[in-house]
Amino acid sequence: MTVEEAVAACQRVNAEGIAVSLDSLGESVTVEAEARASAEVYHRLLDAIAAKRLNANVSLKLSQMGMDIGRELAEEVVAEVAGHAAALGGFVRIDMEGSAYTEATIAMTERLHARFPGSVGTVLQAYLYRTEADAERLLAQGIRIRLCKGAYKEGPEVAFPAKADVDRNYVKLMQRMVSFSSGGAGVFCGIATHDEAIVEQMLAFAGEQRVAKSRFEFQMLYGVRRDLQRRLAREGFGVRVYIPFGTAWYPYFMRRLAERPANVLFLARNYFRN
Secondary structure: OOHHHHHHHHHHHHOOOOEEEEEEOOOOOOOHHHHHHHHHHHHHHHHHHHHOOOOEEEEEOHHHHOOOOOHHHHHHHHHHHHHHHHHOOOOEEEOOOOHHHHHHHHHHHHHHHHHOOOOEEEEEEOOEOOHHHHHHHHHHOOOOEEEEOOOOOOOOOOEOOOHHHHHHHHHHHHHHHHHOOEOOEOOOEEEEOOOHHHHHHHHHHHHHHOOOHHHEEEEEEOOOOHHHHHHHHHOOOEEEEEEEEOOOHHHHHHHHHHHOOHHHHHHHHHHOOO
C-alpha cells in the first residue's frame, strides 16, 4: 500500500535475482494537484531505488499524470520524473493505456527520449493492428519497448478479435524486436507475458538465432507464475517483476476485470501454478 512496503517487496524479489518495475497505481486524474502528487510518489521511488541500490525502475501512466487535463501538463510532470531518473542513472517506463492514448503516448515517449536518451521507454500492445508499424518506429530511434498482449477492451476496427491472431502477432513482434540491430547495436526489450508457450518460443528463437541474453528480459506480474520466473532466472535469463502498489488498487483491479473478463480466467488458471 505504501512506498516503504513496495520497496520491501522489491528487496525480497531482488534477493532472488529478479529485477522489478514499481508502479504507483492511479488513473484518469482530472485535478492538477492530484497529478503532481502522483508524480511526487515517483520522485520518492527513484530516490529510494538509488539510495538502497535496488535493481528496479518505475512505470507510470499518462492519465495518472494529468493527460486528461492537458498534454502540456502531463509532459511537464513526466519530464520532471524522467529528468530525475536520468540524473540517477534510472529508467522510466511510460505505460500504454487504451487505444485512444496510443499515439499521444508514443509521441511523448519520443520527445522525452530525445531529451533523456536511454532513460525513457514505453509499452506496445500486440493486439493492436498498428503495433507492427509502431515497433519499427520506436526501434529505429533506439527506444526500449515492453511488448505485452494488451489488457484493454478494444473493438475489431483497431485490434485482433481472436486470441490466436494476437498470439501470432506477439511472436512475430517479439522475434523482430530482439533481433533488431542498427549500426551493430540492438535495442533492449521486455517480453511481457505469462504464456509459457510463447516463453518457450522465445527461448528456442534466442537459441537458434544466437540472441544474447543481454538483449532482452522476460517481464511478469508480481505473484503470478513465480515458478516460471524463478526457473528463467536460474537459467540465467533476465526477469523483471511488475509490482503495482497504493490505495488505488481496487478501482484499478475492477477496471481491468470490467474491461476484459478474460483476466479473471487468467488469474484463476495461474493461481495454483505459483
